[in-house]
Each structure stands twice: as structure tokens, then as C-alpha cells.
Amino acid sequence: MTAPEIELRGVAKSYGGVAAVKPLSLTIDTGAFVALLGGSGCGKTTTLKMINGLIAPDAGEVVIAGRSATDEPPHRLRRRIGYVFQEVGLFPHMSVAENIAVGPRLAGWDKARTARRAGELFDLVALSPEIAPRFPAQLSGGQRQRVGVARALAAGPAIMLMDEPFGALDPLIRDALGADYRALHDRLSLTTVMVTHDVMEALLLADRVVILDAGEVIADGTPTDLLAGHGDPRATALMETPLRQARRVQALAGGGRDA
Amino acid sequence: MHERFAAAAALLPAYLSQHVLLSLSALILGFAISLPLAVAATRNASIRWVSLFVASLIQTIPSLALLALFYPLLLALSVLSQRWLGHGFQALGFAPSLMALTLYSMLPILRNSVAGLMGVDPAVVEAAKGMGMTSLQRLLWVEAPLAAPVIMAGARTAAVWTIGAATLATPVGQTSLGNYIFSGLQTENWVFVLFGCAAAAGLALATDQLLGLIEVGLAKRSRWRIWAGAIGLIAGAAVALSPLIAAPGERAYVVGAKNFSEQSILAELIARRLEASGARVTVKEDLGSATAYRALAAGEIDVYVDYSGTLWTNVLHRTDNPGRAAVLTGLTSGLRRRDGVLVLGSLGFENAYALAMRPDRARALRIATIADLAPRSPDLVMGSDLEFLSRPEWAALRAAYQLKFRRLVSYQPTFMYRALESSEVDVISAFSSDGRVAAEHLVLLADPKNAIPPYDAVLLVSPRRASDRRFVATLRPLVGAISLSAMQAANLSVDRDRDKVSPAAAAEVLARSIRPGAPLHSLAPAPPNGGARARRD
Numbered sequence: 021m022t023a024p025e026i027e028l029r030g031v032a033k034s035y036g037g038v039a040a041v042k043p044l045s046l047t048i049d050t051g052a053f054v055a056l057l058g059g060s061g062c063g064k065t066t067t068l069k070m071i072n073g074l075i076a077p078d079a080g081e082v083v084i085a086g087r088s089a090t091d092e093p094p095h096r097l098r099r100r101i102g103y104v105f106q107e108v109g110l111f112p113h114m115s116v117a118e119n120i121a122v123g124p125r126l127a128g129w130d131k132a133r134t135a136r137r138a139g140e141l142f143d144l145v146a147l148s149p150e151i152a153p154r155f156p157a158q159l160s161g162g163q164r165q166r167v168g169v170a171r172a173l174a175a176g177p178a179i180m181l182m183d184e185p186f187g188a189l190d191p192l193i194r195d196a197l198g199a200d201y202r203a204l205h206d207r208l209s210l211t212t213v214m215v216t217h218d219v220m221e222a223l224l225l226a227d228r229v230v231i232l233d234a235g236e237v238i239a240d241g242t243p244t245d246l247l248a249g250h251g252d253p254r255a256t257a258l259m260e261t262p263l264r265q266a267r268r269v270q271a272l273a274g275g276g277r278d279a
Numbered sequence: 280m281h282e283r284f285a286a287a288a289a290l291l292p293a294y295l296s297q298h299v300l301l302s303l304s305a306l307i308l309g310f311a312i313s314l315p316l317a318v319a320a321t322r323n324a325s326i327r328w329v330s331l332f333v334a335s336l337i338q339t340i341p342s343l344a345l346l347a348l349f350y351p352l353l354l355a356l357s358v359l360s361q362r363w364l365g366h367g368f369q370a371l372g373f374a375p376s377l378m379a380l381t382l383y384s385m386l387p388i389l390r391n392s393v394a395g396l397m398g399v400d401p402a403v404v405e406a407a408k409g410m411g412m413t414s415l416q417r418l419l420w421v422e423a424p425l426a427a428p429v430i431m432a433g434a435r436t437a438a439v440w441t442i443g444a445a446t447l448a449t450p451v452g453q454t455s456l457g458n459y460i461f462s463g464l465q466t467e468n469w470v471f472v473l474f475g476c477a478a479a480a481g482l483a484l485a486t487d488q489l490l491g492l493i494e495v496g497l498a499k500r501s502r503w504r505i506w507a508g509a510i511g512l513i514a515g516a517a518v519a520l521s522p523l524i525a526a527p528g529e530r531a532y533v534v535g536a537k538n539f540s541e542q543s544i545l546a547e548l549i550a551r552r553l554e555a556s557g558a559r560v561t562v563k564e565d566l567g568s569a570t571a572y573r574a575l576a577a578g579e580i581d582v583y584v585d586y587s588g589t590l591w592t593n594v595l596h597r598t599d600n601p602g603r604a605a606v607l608t609g610l611t612s613g614l615r616r617r618d619g620v621l622v623l624g625s626l627g628f629e630n631a632y633a634l635a636m637r638p639d640r641a642r643a644l645r646i647a648t649i650a651d652l653a654p655r656s657p658d659l660v661m662g663s664d665l666e667f668l669s670r671p672e673w674a675a676l677r678a679a680y681q682l683k684f685r686r687l688v689s690y691q692p693t694f695m696y697r698a699l700e701s702s703e704v705d706v707i708s709a710f711s712s713d714g715r716v717a718a719e720h721l722v723l724l725a726d727p728k729n730a731i732p733p734y735d736a737v738l739l740v741s742p743r744r745a746s747d748r749r750f751v752a753t754l755r756p757l758v759g760a761i762s763l764s765a766m767q768a769a770n771l772s773v774d775r776d777r778d779k780v781s782p783a784a785a786a787e788v789l790a791r792s793i794r795p796g797a798p799l800h801s802l803a804p805a806p807p808n809g810g811a812r813a814r815r816d
Contacts, residue, residue, distance in 0.1 A: 072409065103410065108406070111406070111425075113424045123410060126411055171410075
């Protein structure tokens, strides 16, 4: 691990006098896969959007790869950071190929390089190049989300921010996409920050889970550490659920064999 | 019928080209203003509120009034510009029409653009931001293309409204398809009225369909539809506008005419004379009553016919009545001093406002003068044209004779005569030179108290043409050359129900009756029943 890729120094945000994120500091190393976990309204999405400047913090500083985020206009910063979210937000008037080409176009690539990159991306996210001329409305939910990931990766960002990226998909596709993405993360040596409210997803995909509640970090550790127990009762309660579910599923499976 | 249709069709290239030029310019300008405004409105709630409110407010102003209001405004600006910058500009015709129609076209474009831009899926907008698009890139790459079908729907509404409202540009001196409607209404030429309506409706429908094709093309991302619509529009506009390109460059003499038959006939008569002398001439018809004189003083028209009493009361603001000759002399020096306008002289007849009744009714009530009418007035209904009741002549008449009618009704002149004919009204404000007065043997009531000044038809020349010798020499023979009976006959030939002729044809007949070498300022004998003088302008 080298210098931290993302550093949040006491960033805070409030809306109408209500604190969404209380002064929060977080250091994310290059190559890390971090999950921001918590219920709705805990401040996890606000925290994520402060990293790429979609939300401007009221206080504190965001440092990306050693440079303060305020050193350049936010749109320039965002071009170097991939961004995927639950609604995907594919441009409905553009074909799949055109959607994927938006990042390279913003980065000023020429046509040949963009076309080559599109070929690689279809492989990378396990999509058939046949869908390139289709429009988003003609795709399935899983295909749309894969295109969303491909689009975010197109210009070769080092950082990926994901906001409930697989939340709207059915469980099977969700699991497959999660696993595929994790493999991509490792293969491309990305730094990924993923927001989720799904404890299981956070534990299974991330190297490090940061649990937020009411705008504060209440736990921060590897999945193994967190499962082993943590001082904060809210975090312990959150970890209890998947463990209990796992034990019940195991019991069911074991019981089935015994019968 | 066939002849009138052919006459209407012959005018189509000229009217249609002007109509298309005006509507197209207004729409382009409307777009150019509304789109940036809509973008600003989507980014800022107070801009949104104010701009939509103002655009809606403009929409509530009747379109004819909106067009009319721009004339005095532009005239004032032109005078200021003349004073500060050394040159004025045309306050009549194209400019006021363009401005009014532009404002009129803005609401649908603005409202739909705002709705379209704000209706873009927030997830798509967030994706665009998240990917690092600048505000402008977001607008051009994402928001505008997605809002385009909705914006096009607004453009269609705007196009239909603008093409329809452009017919109302005729009264402010801009040629349009409205010329058919206004002149047809004036002369009861229903073929013209229908032709004008059909042409305007056809133009609006065709434009709407082609824009609709583009709208569907944008929504379905169908390139051929977009191209077909665009090529159709461009080709149509090119064909419609082609007569304008052929027009020669030299500035033509502009003959003005107010909005009634006599004016159209006299304008044709003047135009024919000028053309015969080799000059190029355009006629601005159907000018509003007050706009004509101001347009002349400003040099936007070069010559037109007005009536001495009108100028006396409305321009010189005189309320006295020193007699016919004194009014004419006073007018000649007064207008020259005030505006530099040259009063060339009286044409030889009077077109006075006169109260008129049907002969049977007048006999039954034993009314011969306005003094006889006064005691009966509480039982009678009076019909007037649209402006008489707001004119100083009416105030003078009413005060002098203590007139108190049971009811007062205003009509377009054609329908006023109809109302008298069918006894819906008992008395009307007629015009002494109107052919219908003679044809229907109407009784013109005498004005023993001389409450209304005389109304000699006088030829006025704009300040900029006053020293144009050839121009003035060409027109001077018209002075004293037209008798009341000749004018009445010409008016009747245009206004009658059967066998009516065009103003141009009537002018031709009138030209033949002109006495060559008539003496300067000669006045035709006063009309036999010319006591009651009122007038129209």
C-alpha cells in the first residue's frame, strides 16, 4: 500500500440545519475496496458524493491522490473518477456504444482509440458486442447495469464510486454482477468505494467496511473483524442479522441432509 | 365568382411571401430569445417564475392590440434615435409586426422548453454530472436532445399562433394574408375573405404537419423523418419567399390608404398616376386611422388622402369651425409648420360624417335636421362605425344638440349600413361620399349649428417628398379633379352586393372622369344635402 488514494479530512454537510454528515475523516488506500454501510439517512450517499464533488462539503477537505479536490473545477475531477449508481442513468437517446463513448469523448480521445476501448469494455463486463447499437430501453436490468459499469470504466479511472449499484436487480443477477465487479476491481487495481445498505453484500465484496449511523462512523474494519464483534452495540446488532441468517440457512441445509 | 377568385390568386405570391417572411422571422427571433431564457429559467426559480408570468401576461393582450401598441412605441424610439443618432427607422409595417408576433410566439416555446428541460430524468442528469460534463455539455449532449420533442411541440403551437396572428399585421401597414381578409371585409368581397382565411389556415396546417414530422422524428430518433420535415420546411419557405428576391432595389414611392373602400380606390388612383409617370410604387393599405398621418409625417408613406376636419380636430386639436376655406388654409399652414407636411389641395369632394336615416323613417318621424332629431333621440337607437363614438366630432354633436340616444351600437361600416337597412338602428353615422348613401336614398340630416367642421378630401405629401418636384407635379392634377358624384359612384361600385368591382377597377373608371387641367385648389360645389358634416378618417 502506497499513499492514500482518497482522504476525507473532517468533511461535514448539513441540510436546513440538520447534519447529514458530522465532521468525518476517512483515509482510503490505493487498491482498497471499501463499503460504506448503513440504513437510509445515515449519510453514506452524502459522504460518497462529497468525494467527487457532486455534493460540496460545508466544512473540511477532500484530497484525491494527494491533491485537494478544490484545486480544479469539479467536472475535471469527476472525469478521473468512475461513478455508478442504482438508477444507472444511461442516456436514453444514445445507443450503448454512444453511452460508453461519453467518457472518452469528454477526455478528448480520438475515434479509433474510443472504438478499441469499447471492444475491451464489452469483454471486461461480459457483454456481447451485439448490443452496441441498441438503446437502453431495449436492455434488461442486468445488461443496463453492466453497461453502466462499462461506461464508468471507459476512460480508465483509478477510482470507482458506486451508490447501491446492484440494488435494483434480482438476487441471482445481483450476486453474479457483484462477483464480476469484484474480479474487475482486482484485475484493474481499482480503488472502489461502494455505498450499500445490504450487510451481506458489504461483507462479501469489500475488504473494509465502514458503518455509518446518523452521519457518524460507528465502526470501521475488515469483514472478519466486524463479524468477530465490535464495541459499538449498533454495529454489533447490524452484524448479528447476517450471522443469524447464515446459521438458520446452514441449519436448514444440515437438517435437510439429516432427514 | 371565378373572376374574383382569379384576382385573389394573382395577389397570392405578394401576400404569401410577406406573410411567410414575417411569421418566419418572428418564430426565429422567438426561438432565439425563448431558448436561452428557458435554460436560465430551469436553473433559477425566480427567472422561471417571472419569465413565464410575463409571457402569459402578453398572451392575454388581444393580438390586434399588441400589434397596434408597438407602432407608437417604435415611433417614439425612432424620433429619439433621429435626435441622438441622426437617423430614425421605419416605425410602421414590418418592425412593429415582427416585435408583437415575436412576443406572441414566446409563451408556447418558453413553456414547453422549460417543461421539457425540467422533465429530464434526474438520474440521467446525475449521471451526466457524475461523468464530469460541464453545465454546457450537459445541456447540449443530454438535456436539449431529450427535451427536443417537447420543445418541438411548443414550436408547433407557436408556429400556428404566429401564422394566424400575422394576418392582423395588415392594419399596421405590413402586407400579409390578412390583406385579403381586411379588404374583403371592407368591400364585402367574401371570396377574398375566404381566400385569405383558407390561405392562412393552409399555411398554418402545412407548417404544423412538417414540424410534427420533425417532432416525431426526434422522439423516435428517426433521421429520415427529421430530414423530410426540415427539407419540406426549407423548400416551402424558399418557394414562398422567392417573389421577394425578384423585387428591384430602388426605393419605391409608398402610397398610404386607411381601412375603407374610398381610401383603397384613391390609393390605386394615385399609384396608377405615379406608375404612369415611370415611378415604382407600393401601396400600404388598411392603415389604422391615427397611424396614417403619423406615418406620413415620419416619411414612412409618401402620400395619402385625409379629410380636412379630421386633421383640424385630431392633429391641430382645434375645436372651432371657422368655415370650409379657412379650415383648408389653416390646415395648409398649420401642418407645414408642425410637421413639414405638404397639403397639396382638396380633391374636390367632401367625405363628411353625417347622421343618416332611412327616408321612410325620417318622414314618419318628421326629422330633417339634427335639431329635429334631438327631442326624439331618447326613443331611438344609433349605430356608428367603430371609432365615431370616441371622436371629438361626436362629443361636439352631442353637446350642441343635447343628443341622448336609447342605445348606441358600434359596427364595422359594412354592417352598420346593414343594421340601418334592417331597422335594427334608426340613425347611423354615415359618410357623405359613401355610395350606399346615394344608392339607398338615405336622408342626411342637416347640421344647422355647424357643430362639425368640413371634411374636404385633401392630398397630403410627406415632408421628405415635399420638394420632389416630379412627384408633386404628377399628383397636382388630382387637385379639384374628383366630384362628389364620381366618388360616390366609385365607392358604390366597390361596396355594392352585386357586380362589385375591385378598388383598382373602380380607380380606373374614376381616372377617366378626371377633368384635365382643373384649376388649383378649386373646390367642387358643396353637396346639396351637405349641412350635417361629420366625418370619418
